[in-house]
Amino acid sequence: MTYRRSALMEERLANNRDRILLATRKLVSEGGFRDAQIAAVATTAGVSTGMIYRYFPSKAELFVEVLSAAVEQEIEILTEIANRPSPAPTRLGAAVVSFVRRALAGPNLAYAFIAEPVDPEVDTARIRYRKKFGDVFKAILVDGMEKGEIPQQDADASAACLVGAFTEALVGPMDPRRTTRATKEQLTESIRTFCLRAVCGIWKSDDA
Amino acid sequence: MTYRRSALMEERLANNRDRILLATRKLVSEGGFRDAQIAAVATTAGVSTGMIYRYFPSKAELFVEVLSAAVEQEIEILTEIANRPSPAPTRLGAAVVSFVRRALAGPNLAYAFIAEPVDPEVDTARIRYRKKFGDVFKAILVDGMEKGEIPQQDADASAACLVGAFTEALVGPMDPRRTTRATKEQLTESIRTFCLRAVCGIWKSDDA
DNA sequence: TCAAAAAGTGAATAAACATTCAATTATTGA
DNA sequence: TCAATAATTGAATGTTTATTCACTTTTTGA
Numbered sequence: 009m010t011y012r013r014s015a016l017m018e019e020r021l022a023n024n025r026d027r028i029l030l031a032t033r034k035l036v037s038e039g040g041f042r043d044a045q046i047a048a049v050a051t052t053a054g055v056s057t058g059m060i061y062r063y064f065p066s067k068a069e070l071f072v073e074v075l076s077a078a079v080e081q082e083i084e085i086l087t088e089i090a091n092r093p094s095p096a097p098t099r100l101g102a103a104v105v106s107f108v109r110r111a112l113a114g115p116n117l118a119y120a121f122i123a124e125p126v127d128p129e130v131d132t133a134r135i136r137y138r139k140k141f142g143d144v145f146k147a148i149l150v151d152g153m154e155k156g157e158i159p160q161q162d163a164d165a166s167a168a169c170l171v172g173a174f175t176e177a178l179v180g181p182m183d184p185r186r187t188t189r190a191t192k193e194q195l196t197e198s199i200r201t202f203c204l205r206a207v208c209g210i211w212k213s214d215d216a
Numbered sequence: 217m218t219y220r221r222s223a224l225m226e227e228r229l230a231n232n233r234d235r236i237l238l239a240t241r242k243l244v245s246e247g248g249f250r251d252a253q254i255a256a257v258a259t260t261a262g263v264s265t266g267m268i269y270r271y272f273p274s275k276a277e278l279f280v281e282v283l284s285a286a287v288e289q290e291i292e293i294l295t296e297i298a299n300r301p302s303p304a305p306t307r308l309g310a311a312v313v314s315f316v317r318r319a320l321a322g323p324n325l326a327y328a329f330i331a332e333p334v335d336p337e338v339d340t341a342r343i344r345y346r347k348k349f350g351d352v353f354k355a356i357l358v359d360g361m362e363k364g365e366i367p368q369q370d371a372d373a374s375a376a377c378l379v380g381a382f383t384e385a386l387v388g389p390m391d392p393r394r395t396t397r398a399t400k401e402q403l404t405e406s407i408r409t410f411c412l413r414a415v416c417g418i419w420k421s422d423d424a
Numbered sequence: 425t426c427a428a429a430a431a432g433t434g435a436a437t438a439a440a441c442a443t444t445c446a447a448t449t450a451t452t453g454a
Numbered sequence: 455t456c457a458a459t460a461a462t463t464g465a466a467t468g469t470t471t472a473t474t475c476a477c478t479t480t481t482t483g484a
Contacts, residue, residue, distance in 0.1 A: 057463085
């Protein structure tokens with residue numbers, strides 16, 4: 009054989025893959041899956057369309073990987089909050105605020121995460137990830153109920169409701185461009201209050 | 217002129233239109249907008265594809281009309297509940313339960329209402345209708361706050377959260393086919409509890 | 425019954441994209 | 455430098471559907 013991948017080449021390949029993922033993520037963040045056609049991804053990543061198929065078997069799998077990476081990162085952050093030693097309501101509020109702040113901060117995948125992707129394969133993944141997302145909140149609820157910090161309730165239903173509540177409040181009403189910092193903080197606070205009261209009955213204000 | 221529409225003909229035309237709308241609604245209920253291709257709609261309605269374009273300028277406008285009719289009917293029911301003389305929390309709980317029960321009862325547009333349609337034109341309509349939907353709940357909240365039945369809160373945010381909460385709880389977790397009547401009632405109750413506590417702090421149980 | 429006008433049909437057209445692949449360029453080790 | 459191999463390209467292909475339109479059938483009023 010007169011060809012074997014050098015370390016440099018290996019790196020360049022990995023680089024290409026990352027560039028494609030990044031480009032996809034960017035497009036999806038800005039305009040949803042709708043705007044992330046293969047041609048657009050290729051242009052944004054600075055590669056050819058054929059290139060993309062060297063790294064990903066199909067558009068659907070590319071989308072799934074983008075979604076998965078985004079959700080896993082998000083879940084990691086929220087899990088850290090969920091495992092803190094503070095009281096369950098405090099952790100829950102902190103988790104909600106953490107997610108909402110990031111979502112309001114700039115273009116992100118929140119919308120694509122909620123919305124229905126065109127592709128059934130991606131859709132399946134999306135539902136799975138939403139469920140996983142809810143599980144973080146469910147864990148806080150279950151823990152809080154055990155410790156008597158949160159009243160008894162249907163943890164599955166409450167977790168789903170929580171996820172629905174703060175995602176809807178984010179997607180629906182706001183044009184992200186015409187929103188000041190203060191308005192955003194106000195909305196964040198309103199959502200936190202809603203979510204805390206929803207599961208605790210009473211709103212507690214301590215941050216974390 | 218040797219042709220003018222007779223009353224009978226007029227009726228048949230209206231009938232065709234309705235059949236097309238009904239067929240679209242059926243397909244969307246069962247498989248989302250994805251499954252409602254013009255060809256499928258035509259077959260289901262028992263007309264030709266060309267026919268559809270005699271009654272609707274485009275697929276998008278057909279979809280919007282289906283969505284609009286469904287939402288308006290839903291809003292009418294909920295508005296009636298919102299205008300009852302009972303205390304605001306009672307009305308709110310009743311409205312939530314009313315919507316959830318219908319959604320769980322069988323194939324319906326709940327999913328399509330929440331999910332992202334493929335077409336931007338339909339998407340715009342969808343967001344508008346979701347907002348309208350939230351307004352019914354907002355009205356109950358505002359009224360309840362005035363009467364001191366509901367604690368002061370950001371009515372816009374709470375309304376959005378409510379809509380998100382009960383729609384998510386409906387779409388996410390359940391396979392409608394593998395769910396018993398009892399389970400459905402249980403879920404309905406869990407959602408009601410969540411929503412009531414979310415805006416009132418305390419859960420009251422009276423039906424309506 | 426007849427001709428004008430409209431309703432109705434569905435095969436053909438068109439547009440939008442994902443995917444492929446023959447050809448080209450780059451990399452590697454000898 | 456060279457041949458072998460891999461990476462890369464982007465025009466061509468295939469697919470999926472909305473939409474159109476030339477043609478057929480039905481309806482209407484005289």
